[in-house]
Amino acid sequence: MRCRSGWWSPGGGRRTYPWGADLLVTVPGFSDLLGNRLDLYDRVVWFDDVVHLGNTAALSAGVLLLSGAAAAPLWLRLGVAVAAGLTLSLAWELWELVAFVTRSAESSTAYADTLGDLALGWLGAVLAAGLVRAPEGTSGPAAHLPRRETVET
Numbered sequence: 001m002r003c004r005s006g007w008w009s010p011g012g013g014r015r016t017y018p019w020g021a022d023l024l025v026t027v028p029g030f031s032d033l034l035g036n037r038l039d040l041y042d043r044v045v046w047f048d049d050v051v052h053l054g055n056t057a058a059l060s061a062g063v064l065l066l067s068g069a070a071a072a073p074l075w076l077r078l079g080v081a082v083a084a085g086l087t088l089s090l091a092w093e094l095w096e097l098v099a100f101v102t103r104s105a106e107s108s109t110a111y112a113d114t115l116g117d118l119a120l121g122w123l124g125a126v127l128a129a130g131l132v133r134a135p136e137g138t139s140g141p142a143a144h145l146p147r148r149e150t151v152e153t
Contacts, residue, residue, distance in 0.1 A: 024062035028055035052089070052117040056124030060085035061132045071134035078129040085125025089118050 031051055034040075040047040063084040064070045069077055093114050100106070106113070 018065060021062045021065035024058045024065065027058050031055060048113075049116070049120055052092075052120040053124045053127075055092075056085045056089050056121035057128045057131075058124075059088045060125040060128035064128060064132045070132050074129065077132065078126065081125045081129035081132075082122065085121055085128065086118070089121030089125075092121075093117060 028051075031054070035047055035051060060081040064077055064081055067080060069080040072080070097110070097114075
C-alpha cells in the first residue's frame with residue numbers, strides 16, 4: 001500500500017513519523033541484546049526483573065501511542081495497555097522457553113521465574129497506562145466515544 005500523505009495515517013492527512021513510539025518499541029530488543037552481551041542476566045540478580053517490567057511498560061506505551069489510545073480515558077488506556085502488554089509478555093516468555101529454558105539447567109526454576117516475569121509485565125503495562133497520556137484535545141479513540149451527559153437536580 002502506498003501512502004501519498006507522508007507518514008501512514010488511516011484517516012488520511014499528513015502526520016509526522018512517531019519517533020517516540022518507535023523508540024519505545026525498539027528499546028526492549030536493544031536492552032535484551034545488551035543485557036545478554038554484557039552478561040547482566042547472570043551477573044546482576046535483579047536485571048531480569050527490571051527488564052521485564054521496563055520492557056513491557058515501553059512496549060505497552062508504544063502500542064498506546066501508535067494506536068491512538070493515548071488520548072483515551074484511563075479505563076480504555078488500561079485495557080489496551082494490559083491486552084498488548086500481556087500478549088507481548090507471553091510471546092516473550094514462550095520465546096525464552098524455546099530458545100533458552102529447554103536447553104539449560106534453569107528448567108527446574110523456570111515456572112516460578114515465568115510467573116514472576118508475567119506479573120512484572122502486567123505491572124509494567126498498568127504503569128504505562130497510567131503514565132502515557134496524550135495532551136487534551138488530541139484526536140484518538142476518545143474522540144469517538146459517546147460523551148457522558150451530566151444530569152443536574
